[in-house]
Amino acid sequence: MTVDWIWSNLPRITELTLNHIGLTVIPTILGLIVALPLGWWAHRSRRSYPAIVGAASLLYTVPSLALFVILPQILGTRILDPINVVVALTVYTISLLVRVVADGLNSVPHETVQAADAMGYRAWQRLVLVELPNAIPVIAAGLRIAVVSNVSILTMAALLGIPQLGTLFTQGFQLRLYVPLVTGILLCVALAIAFDSLIVWLGRLLTPWRQKTVTA
Amino acid sequence: MSLLEWFLDPAHWSGADGIPMQIGVHLFYSAVALALSLLFAVPLGIYIGFTGKGEGIVAGIANALRALPTLGLLVLLFLLLSPVVPGQLVYGIPTVIVLVLLAVPPILTGTYAGIQAADTEAVNAARGMGYSQVQILWFVQLPCALPLLLSGVRSSTLQIVSTATVAAYLGLQGLGRFILDGRAQGDFSQMAAGAILLAALALILELAFIAVGRLIVSPGLQRTTRAPRKIVPTTATAAIRLTAS
Numbered sequence: 001m002t003v004d005w006i007w008s009n010l011p012r013i014t015e016l017t018l019n020h021i022g023l024t025v026i027p028t029i030l031g032l033i034v035a036l037p038l039g040w041w042a043h044r045s046r047r048s049y050p051a052i053v054g055a056a057s058l059l060y061t062v063p064s065l066a067l068f069v070i071l072p073q074i075l076g077t078r079i080l081d082p083i084n085v086v087v088a089l090t091v092y093t094i095s096l097l098v099r100v101v102a103d104g105l106n107s108v109p110h111e112t113v114q115a116a117d118a119m120g121y122r123a124w125q126r127l128v129l130v131e132l133p134n135a136i137p138v139i140a141a142g143l144r145i146a147v148v149s150n151v152s153i154l155t156m157a158a159l160l161g162i163p164q165l166g167t168l169f170t171q172g173f174q175l176r177l178y179v180p181l182v183t184g185i186l187l188c189v190a191l192a193i194a195f196d197s198l199i200v201w202l203g204r205l206l207t208p209w210r211q212k213t214v215t216a
Numbered sequence: 217m218s219l220l221e222w223f224l225d226p227a228h229w230s231g232a233d234g235i236p237m238q239i240g241v242h243l244f245y246s247a248v249a250l251a252l253s254l255l256f257a258v259p260l261g262i263y264i265g266f267t268g269k270g271e272g273i274v275a276g277i278a279n280a281l282r283a284l285p286t287l288g289l290l291v292l293l294f295l296l297l298s299p300v301v302p303g304q305l306v307y308g309i310p311t312v313i314v315l316v317l318l319a320v321p322p323i324l325t326g327t328y329a330g331i332q333a334a335d336t337e338a339v340n341a342a343r344g345m346g347y348s349q350v351q352i353l354w355f356v357q358l359p360c361a362l363p364l365l366l367s368g369v370r371s372s373t374l375q376i377v378s379t380a381t382v383a384a385y386l387g388l389q390g391l392g393r394f395i396l397d398g399r400a401q402g403d404f405s406q407m408a409a410g411a412i413l414l415a416a417l418a419l420i421l422e423l424a425f426i427a428v429g430r431l432i433v434s435p436g437l438q439r440t441t442r443a444p445r446k447i448v449p450t451t452a453t454a455a456i457r458l459t460a461s
Binding site: 058061062063064065066067068069070073079145148149151152155156158159160161165166168169170172173176178181182184185188189192193196 | 219279282283284285286287288289290291292294295298374377378379381382385392395396399404407408410411412414415418419421422
């Protein structure tokens with residue numbers, strides 16, 4: 001029975017999983033791209049730090065279901081358009097990462113920055129070649145939280161009918177069936193673990209100078 | 217009907233499914249879930265913070281819970297409980313359990329981290345003044361833990377209020393009703409109105425928490441916007457900057 005259901009629905013499960021991956025990965029990357037300059041700005045100008053970080057975290061208080069519904073009114077999209085979900089999750093990612101990027105840049109030791117200055121790095125070289133790489137561990141830690149939350153928040157879009165793994169939950173509820181439901185939950189958790197491990201791996205890859213034995 | 221007309225229609229402001237009633241029901245579920253979470257998480261957090269036991273396990277569980285999708289968990293609990301629990305409770309209990317599961321980790325982490333972060337010098341000073349262990353906990357460590365504890369309670373409350381919309385999915389009342397009924401009936405004004413009410417409720421609560429935090433946290437602990445680490449340009453760096461520009 002269990003295996004039968006999964007087998008006969010395999011194409012659909014695959015499609016929902018692929019949708020879920022796309023709708024998680026795209027907003028996470030877009031969010032990071034937007035959060036980097038904003039976080040840098042908050043790091044540079046200490047007077048605007050509270051305003052930028054405060055505004056960003058206020059965005060996180062908007063409930064996901066509300067955002068999925070309000071965005072079509074602002075963007076002029078249809079309610080079922082996946083763009084709404086992409087924008088909503090991008091907003092959440094930005095909101096989480098702005099503070100992380102700013103704090104990550106602030107965590108770079110002052111001596112390191114001075115050494116870069118002394119070696120004649122220009123401001124942008126210092127940022128790209130010295131400060132950002134040193135902030136990678138902090139940024140990666142924030143990115144892990146963002147991607148795992150996104151996997152989970154995305155499932156709420158099933159309440160509006162946007163197809164992704166959450167669709168298996170609503171289906172399980174309508175049919176009173178455990179199999180689609182549990183399949184959906186397990187796939188979500190597996191995706192979360194996979195993305196989380198991927199970021200950990202990428203973070204190590206990008207910071208080869210850090211000792212591998214030091215773990216939090 | 218436009219969004220504004222929907223809000224101005226007096227019929228939407230009265231009765232068992234009017235706006236005030238749905239906000240009330242929404243806050244009721246949220247309050248029940250928050251009270252249960254506090255009852256469970258604060259004592260456990262104090263224990264962990266005081267003894268230092270079980271910290272790793274709690275952090276692991278908190279991370280795992282983040283990965284669990286709320287909606288899936290809600291339906292799973294509903295299916296599991298439906299043969300056992302009678303009447304309306306079969307909708308209410310899964311909703312509250314899901315909300316409590318969301319709310320416990322931030323409060324728990326805030327409590328034990330707050331207690332551990334209490335200034336050791338303050339604790340030692342209290343001990344030197346003859347405070348008993350319980351007095352130190354009550355008069356020194358807990359007040360010191362208050363900012364972090366409050367920030368845990370704040371994020372828990374916001375998560376609960378945002379997620380309490382799923383109650384409507386099981387057929388219960390609350391602000392989720394407007395969104396889901398609007399969706400089912402193709403009534404976009406009703407949907408948007410529900411979303412705006414929900415977002416407004418969350419924002420008001422967030423601002424209320426900031427205000428309460430200012431009121432009850434000891435003035436000695438008020439963390440004003442992190443004292444900026446002043447970068448004093450040494451003569452060497454200043455010289456390099458001059459030559460570089």
